[in-house]
Amino acid sequence: MIGEETGGANDGTVAGFYSYQKLPNSKIELPIGLLLVQPNIDFTNTQKGVVPDVEITQNMQDIIDKKDIQLDWVKVEIEKERENKKIAD
DSSP states (O other), X not given: OEEOOOSSBTTBEEEEEEEEEEOTTTOOEEEEEEEEEOOSSOOOOOSSOOOOSEEOOXXXXXXXXXXXXXXXXXHHHHHXXXXXXXXXX
């Protein structure tokens, strides 16, 4: 996995189906997740999200420029593997 640590804990997240509840004073509607989604990993009690093997963190300018630096990294790695395969053949 590459990218940034996920939000929440690494033992799952509540998502999928939601119940929307309206706050009585502000009338703001809040979604409450009803489905527990768990990643296919060994759970640890780290109180952290899922930590990537390669951490690539976007900054605000990347977001403003609509740059997907994680996808760009993957493309570069694929190209490296292709070149290495050509050399080996």
